[in-house]
Amino acid sequence: MNKVYSRIESITGNVITVKAEGVRYGELAEVKTRFGASLAEVIRLDEGLVSLQVFAGGRGVSTGDEVRFLGHPMRVSFSDDLLGRIFDGAGEPRDGGPTLSENLITIAGPSVNPSKRIIPREMIRTGVPMIDLFNTLVKSQKLPIFSVSGEPYNQLLARIAMQAEVDIIILGGMGLKYDDYLFFKDTLEEGGALQKAIMFVHTAADPVVECLMVPDISLAVAERFALKGKNVLVLLTDMTNFADAMKEIAITQEQVPSNRGYPGDLYSQLASRYEKAVDFSDAGSITILAVTTMPGDDVTHPVPDNTGYITEGQYYLKGGRIEPFGSLSRLKQQVNGKTRADHRSIMDGMIKLYAAYKDTLEKKSMGFQMSAWDKKLLRYGEAFEREMMDLSVNIPLEAALDKGWEILASCFEPQETGLRTELIEKFWPKKTA
Amino acid sequence: MTKTTGTVTGVNGNMVGVRVQGAVSMNEVAYIRVDEKRLKSEVIRVRGDLVQVQVFEITKGIKVGDPVEFTGEMLSVELGPGLLGQIYDGLQNPLPEVAEKAGNFLEPGVYLDSLPRNKTWDFSPVAKVGDRVQRGDLLGTVPEGAFSHRIMVPFGLYGAYTVRSVRPAGAYRIDEPLVELEDERGNLVPVSMVFRWPVKRAIDCYAERLRPVQPMVTKNRIIDTFFPVAKGGTYCIPGPFGAGKTVLQQVTSRNADVDIVIIAACGERAGEVVETLKEFPELVDPRTGRSLMERTIIICNTSSMPVAAREASVYTAVTLAEYYRQMGLDVLLLADSTSRWAQAMREMSGRLEEIPGEEAFPAYLESVIASFYERAGIVRLRDGKTGSVTIGGTVSPAGGNFEEPVTQATLKVVGAFHGLSRERSDARKYPAIHPLDSWSKYKGIIEAPVVEYGREFLFRSAEVGAMMKVVGEEGTSLDDYIVYQKGEFLDAVYLQQNSFDPIDAAVAPERQKRSYALVLDVLSAEIAAKDKEDARQFFYALRQKFLDLNGAEYKSERYAALEAEIRALVAGRKKGVDPRGARLIERLE
């Protein structure tokens, strides 16, 4: 098959068109330019005209360059040899190791039949009270960290990855700063986790189209390991870069944007990646933790907004802390009924009181007199921030629950907490004189 | 007539251009042949011999020149016994059977019978030879779960017919001819238990549409008491992500006082459907004593499944709802989320290069939404029975801002608005239905003036709350402060409801009324308090007791004891009573 064409009809941004026949939608081609060869993917067919998105970008492509169609869609090699290796967004080695070419699998395959999924039921312990107690992470969950740029989101991601008990960690880096790439590599190495890790890294210096491939490659590999019974944790950072890459392509393609320049299918595009998170009824699982930086700290920006509608909650990172408001794990109720009898009530009760504290804080800032109740709330809020929210706190769930009761008892009378009497009787710390 | 055929001329996402030889109709189904696979698609634009189709599958692998077969049939569903308990994709493919055949993944091009062909049903004939019948008339019945499933004259048989033969009572497969009808020109038409109907056409075989007046009880206090839904009515639940739309629909799908529930999971998370489909078979429907799954149909076209099938899925769902309505049953359709359906239209409209409206939604968005909700209604069938379809749709507005095209278009046509608020969900005040902004045009389980009395406290309390933010607690009078506390109390013990508590999750109307009467006892009382701190203490103690009451089994000893304690607490502080409130309490009892 492998027909070669030596005339490129048009070049717009990263998209070229070629007159060709018998080409399939989604097929790959190789474009040979004077800077070397690049892969390209067919993104549109119109009569005899084929549009291709060039991975290395349109820069330097000449109308006289050669285009050879490969007869297959984008693939990646899958085997245990991947473990410990580092690749770029096109699947080429980044670590000087050998190119892998056996057992090629197609990326971006069809979705899992919902009837083959099972209800998630295992907690992933992280040692972070704001996660374990208030928004428990669950195996097979898809959850982003919403963050303003400059927050330690990659540190948080790495810390969770190192604490979580999973078989395989896959890092998909998109527009990653080189320093962050090295940070991940070093952290995995120091923690002795490199041998169970695979990295697909697109750095800020690489061509933008390659950024688009990273989630699909990472997830296709994760899916295969999961089918072999492994529990896989996929870390994707930063999905906002992924969305921006999509926006860039859509605009050069002259698509009608729906919202701030993003294409109308942003939701579906993000969903088809995040929905790869799964717990198979008769195999392993995929858990996705992603980073979504919020331009201008605006949750209503199209990227965090669409993400929030897709994922099973989000951790909202702000001021170096996971904020209780805005943060949510929607799968928490699958697991927090089985941990300890007081888990759910402490979780709800403490947050309600923290909300009341925030109101009081507002009143205080306007210079109003503080009532006895306000004073209690102020004491409570400060204790809560110090002993629960601070990211340096690293304690197991049970210790965090005990700590919760302690904080409550040091600030309130039992009936002021809104907690049910039977729990109070059981858990309220007895006064020690 | 020879079948129309064509060849592929282009591919752009899930839209494929086809050059045709022969006649095609709009919304006709066509299959694109790719290697060994046949990919289902629907005609969405015809221009001369150039046709655009939306493909219900991943389009990877299609090439220019691939052959296309047109079926001559509009996108339609199979109607007959055996629909209940099924889990379908947006095109009515049974997902568990697809999994048996194709494994873990939804491989493109796998289409199976929607209704099992090998199963038999016990048919009891009703029609007699010589009867004059028309579309929708009863021919016989088969038992399906707790219901008597009516075998009807297929809705597509327009005109008048005479029954020529009827098979005797007995067990038959759904596709066996049972009745022979003769049309006015003497042609014989065999009729079995199953027939097809195009999803984008409303089923209209009834005598008249009635006004929805009877409440559809959800066992949710804030809905049934404050913002009720009527059988045959429509309502929407807009809200930002994570505000509780899906949880609210899930509890409604369990507890709603209807015969049949159809869940359309439209472009949302697969995991949420899994919860329903694994849990429902284990749960008991209190109305029938059978498993909840036996009254439920799930249409599941989740966010990573092909977008064109997502667009079709809401129509598939509403068509099945209308079908059961024709049996004199009350059906509730819950669609989550209608915004994903609207986005599917937007994606397609973009690929067709139509002139975009606001936020790039197509200009016809409003009319499409309106005609979807119009398919709800309570109808009188020709035999005098009534049946209803109630539609509740969630809306997922971009940025949580209700001033966007889908929310606005929906608000124009629905009868009730349950707006979820970010502040309430952040403060874990579930269900996060905003008590001041939401509205309903329907009658609820409690008379309007009695409900209004409670709502006034919510408004006044919110006013005092807002004022307190400006002038501080010290600048607020004790009386105002008590009004504020009363509103907060009503909110905490009545509007909020714990969906994950076995008792509080579902509250029957009788208990709601009794509970509301107790709340009114507090609201209408003039409370004696030394100062604000004293008042706050009192209300918190009261709230504590009331929350305990909400967790107690109805009419248990504990319930009675707690109720008495609450009355005693209030009586101890009562220095007077608002006569209007007292009169309203009497009306409740």
Ligand SMILES: Nc1ncnc2c1ncn2[C@@H]1O[C@H](COP(=O)(O)OP(=O)(O)OP(=O)(O)O)[C@@H](O)[C@H]1O
């Ligand atoms: N009634 C409730 N009681 C307790 N918790 C609730 C309730 N409703 C919602 N929640 C909490 O909020 C989370 C999100 O709710 P839900 O999934 O219904 O949101 P949603 O509005 O459907 O969001 P999306 O638009 O993203 O689908 C739940 O997982 C649960 O933790």
Ligand SMILES: [Mg+2]
């Ligand atoms: Mg939802």
